Amino acid sequence: MPTVYLNGTYLPAEEACVSVMDRGFLFGDGVYEVIPAYGGRLFRLDHHLQRLQDSLDGIRLDNPLSDDAWRGILDEVLERNRDRAGADNDQSVYLQVTRGSAARRDHAFPEQTTPTVFVFSNPITAPDPLIATRGISAITLDDIRWQYCNIKAITLLPNVLLRQQAADHNAAEALLVRHGRVIEGSASNVFVVREGVILTPPRSEQMLPGITRDLVLELAEQHALPYGETDIQADSLRQADEIWVTSSTREIVPVTRLDGAEVGDGRPGPAWKTVIGLYRDYKEAVRNGTQDQGL
Numbered sequence: 001m002p003t004v005y006l007n008g009t010y011l012p013a014e015e016a017c018v019s020v021m022d023r024g025f026l027f028g029d030g031v032y033e034v035i036p037a038y039g040g041r042l043f044r045l046d047h048h049l050q051r052l053q054d055s056l057d058g059i060r061l062d063n064p065l066s067d068d069a070w071r072g073i074l075d076e077v078l079e080r081n082r083d084r085a086g087a088d089n090d091q092s093v094y095l096q097v098t099r100g101s102a103a104r105r106d107h108a109f110p111e112q113t114t115p116t117v118f119v120f121s122n123p124i125t126a127p128d129p130l131i132a133t134r135g136i137s138a139i140t141l142d143d144i145r146w147q148y149c150n151i152k153a154i155t156l157l158p159n160v161l162l163r164q165q166a167a168d169h170n171a172a173e174a175l176l177v178r179h180g181r182v183i184e185g186s187a188s189n190v191f192v193v194r195e196g197v198i199l200t201p202p203r204s205e206q207m208l209p210g211i212t213r214d215l216v217l218e219l220a221e222q223h224a225l226p227y228g229e230t231d232i233q234a235d236s237l238r239q240a241d242e243i244w245v246t247s248s249t250r251e252i253v254p255v256t257r258l259d260g261a262e263v264g265d266g267r268p269g270p271a272w273k274t275v276i277g278l279y280r281d282y283k284e285a286v287r288n289g290t291q292d293q294g295l
């Protein structure tokens with residue numbers, strides 16, 4: 001039975017209860033983070049906590065905890081669920097903060113509420129080895145989301161509908177297009193490779209500033225790989241040599257079919273192989289405690 005954290009208490013998941021008046025439940029009024037931990041070591045925690053702060057600022061909700069308190073809770077949840085993880089103890093922690101519950105259902109913020117803080121973890125399973133040989137399929141779809149996609153809001157209905165539309169087409173991800181430009185995936189950031197240059201859209205309010213995205217750019221910089229942040233026209237996607245999507249749980253995934261047509265030669269490309277190698281080395285260094293994460 002998983003152990004979760006809810007509002008100051010560690011308890012079995014099936015005993016954790018939230019009020020039906022919680023604004024997360026009624027309005028989707030809250031934000032979240034998903035943070036991997038390899039060998040029990042939280043990956044890029046400071047980046048996740050900064051993004052959490054930015055999301056909370058974006059919805060005008062005070063952070064209920066200090067960074068140290070967050071770290072303590074996340075470590076404790078990982079520790080209490082260690083027996084559910086495999087021998088390598090790889091888990092991802094999900095944390096959520098909502099604006100709490102109020103006596104009345106009213107859209108405007110209540111005068112005084114206590115935020116609801118919820119944390120749980122899941123074992124991370126190793127990436128499917130078929131991805132390295134075959135990649136995944138994606139489709140392009142109109143970005144039907146709101147204007148503050150930089151906020152990691154729990155209100156995910158558009159993303160859910162978009163991802164299901166992809167699944168209906170036997171695709172693993174939807175690449176979202178706004179005003180002719182590809183922005184990101186339904187739950188990932190997007191990269192393309194053109195003539196050896198790794199490209200991704202610049203940060204904006206239209207996309208989530210992905211922690212994996214930023215690490216890919218950092219690794220490209222460190223290893224002198226050509227890269228750039230630039231708008232990517234959706235109709236130029238067809239000519240890309242490689243397309244990747246990135247996220248904390250899926251890492252870096254090559255898209256080898258887009259809208260039913262092959263990307264490049266239809267197999268994971270050389271730039272992906274280089275970058276996933278660097279990413280895995282970084283991850284192993286975090287696991288071994290040899291990577292300075294600035295914590």
Ligand SMILES: Cc1ncc(COP(=O)(O)O)c(C=O)c1O
Binds near residue numbers: 034208209212213248
């Ligand atoms: C919409 C969206 N974009 C990008 C990402 C990737 O972000 P990260 O690399 O921080 O997991 C996610 C992750 O869930 C996401 O939901």
